[in-house]
Amino acid sequence: MNRLTEQPQVIVAxxxxxxxxxxxxxxxxxxESLLRPGHLTIVGQAVVSNGGAVxxxxxALHRLGIPVRLMGKIGQDLFGExxxxxxxxxxxxxxxxxxxSPGEDSSYTLVINxxxxxxxxxxxxxxxxxxxxxxxxxxxxxxxRIFHFGYPSLMRRMHIDDGVELSQLMANVKAAGxxxxxxxxxxxxxxxxxxxxWVAALARTLxxxxxxxxxxxxxxxxxxxxRYDALAAGALGAPNGELLHMLSxxxxxxxxxxxxxxxxxxxxxxxxxxxxxxxxxxxxLLPADLTGWVGRELYTPCFRVKVAGTTGAGDCAYAGLLxxxxxxxxxxxVLLSAAATGACGVERADATSGVPHWDEVQSRLRAGWARHPxxxxxxxxxxxxDATIWYGPSDHSHATELSV
Numbered sequence: 001m002n003r004l005t006e007q008p009q010v011i012v013a014x015x016x017x018x019x020x021x022x023x024x025x026x027x028x029x030x031x032e033s034l035l036r037p038g039h040l041t042i043v044g045q046a047v048v049s050n051g052g053a054v055x056x057x058x059x060a061l062h063r064l065g066i067p068v069r070l071m072g073k074i075g076q077d078l079f080g081e082x083x084x085x086x087x088x089x090x091x092x093x094x095x096x097x098x099x100x101s102p103g104e105d106s107s108y109t110l111v112i113n114x115x116x117x118x119x120x121x122x123x124x125x126x127x128x129x130x131x132x133x134x135x136x137x138x139x140x141x142x143x144x145r146i147f148h149f150g151y152p153s154l155m156r157r158m159h160i161d162d163g164v165e166l167s168q169l170m171a172n173v174k175a176a177g178x179x180x181x182x183x184x185x186x187x188x189x190x191x192x193x194x195x196x197x198w199v200a201a202l203a204r205t206l207x208x209x210x211x212x213x214x215x216x217x218x219x220x221x222x223x224x225x226x227r228y229d230a231l232a233a234g235a236l237g238a239p240n241g242e243l244l245h246m247l248s249x250x251x252x253x254x255x256x257x258x259x260x261x262x263x264x265x266x267x268x269x270x271x272x273x274x275x276x277x278x279x280x281x282x283x284x285l286l287p288a289d290l291t292g293w294v295g296r297e298l299y300t301p302c303f304r305v306k307v308a309g310t311t312g313a314g315d316c317a318y319a320g321l322l323x324x325x326x327x328x329x330x331x332x333x334v335l336l337s338a339a340a341t342g343a344c345g346v347e348r349a350d351a352t353s354g355v356p357h358w359d360e361v362q363s364r365l366r367a368g369w370a371r372h373p374x375x376x377x378x379x380x381x382x383x384x385x386d387a388t389i390w391y392g393p394s395d396h397s398h399a400t401e402l403s404v
Contacts, residue, residue, distance in 0.1 A: 019051030053150020163201025213260030297392030312351025317342030
């Protein structure tokens with residue numbers, strides 16, 4: 001496999017914070033006892049690490065061996081120094097792109113992540129709220145192949161006015177000739193992000209976004225609130241192929257070229273536009289012959305691992321997706337690499353230390369890594385011979401040879 005140059009291949013910008021993650025051991029802790037008023041819950045040693053998309057996706061890419069530059073905004077305070085220290089511990093160069101803003105507070109998140117319970121976040125946004133398009137140096141961005149921006153839903157300036165600043169940022173980067181990528185985080189319904197018109201925000205932003213891969217819950221919240229409310233009430237049931245096709249179709253129609261939907265422990269879904277002209281915006285990442293990429297619709301179940309914590313799993317999967325594109329993999333191999341990197345990430349309690357080098361991820365895939373059975377209702381879909389990849393009814397061609 002070809003090695004990548006030391007020149008930064010990916011700029012990862014956006015939300016950054018300190019994550020404080022208490023250890024709960026392996027015992028399942030009922031949520032009602034964990035957060036009962038007046039009750040003391042004994043926990044183990046806390047893992048203190050950087051969090052947010054800049055850290056999670058950025059460090060996952062770095063651990064995979066992808067040259068990366070990080071761009072986030074922090075305060076001149078203890079938490080800010082902690083963020084820089086963690087980045088420097090991986091590589092001194094990782095801290096060089098960070099913007100230190102005196103007089104502002106650095107962001108932090110308390111992550112409640114016991115076994116058997118989905119994550120709970122207690123979050124202070126800090127300097128993330130003032131991050132704007134002008135904070136991104138376009139001369140540096142032009143040196144990279146991909147610009148990835150994460151969690152604008154946790155950055156006030158990016159989502160107020162229905163995403164005008166976010167749209168401007170992505171338009172600036174796209175005009176600089178760089179492939180663009182965007183990820184989300186679930187907004188608090190009572191916050192300004194929760195009151196943002198995300199349909200309008202995405203409609204004005206996605207024409208400048210080449211790759212968009214949020215998770216299912218975030219997508220429902222932003223573009224299909226009735227189904228999100230049903231999901232939150234436990235009334236939606238498992239996602240099915242028709243729902244995934246409908247949601248991805250809306251996002252592609254808004255302008256994205258490649259749409260992913262992260263499905264947690266149910267796997268990963270990927271769909272591409274029918275327009276060769278739109279995919280041409282990813283020139284340099286995709287092959288000149290776009291036959292294997294136009295009008296594709298694929299799904300893969302999760303790999304079997306011992307889960308230590310799910311913090312950052314989606315960010316790690318996104319890192320695997322971007323790495324697969326950088327290495328020129330087929331769409332099938334990109335899908336598997338993304339799911340595999342996410343699976344590696346959950347083998348540790350923190351967000352990224354479970355991610356190994358790219359070569360090890362590929363080695364585990366070649367060794368026949370066991371996976372969970374397909375558990376979605378996929379009416380009209382077909383699988384490959386070993387049921388590792390499923391192809392949707394609208395998939396234009398699933399004859400592409402898998403090359404991991």
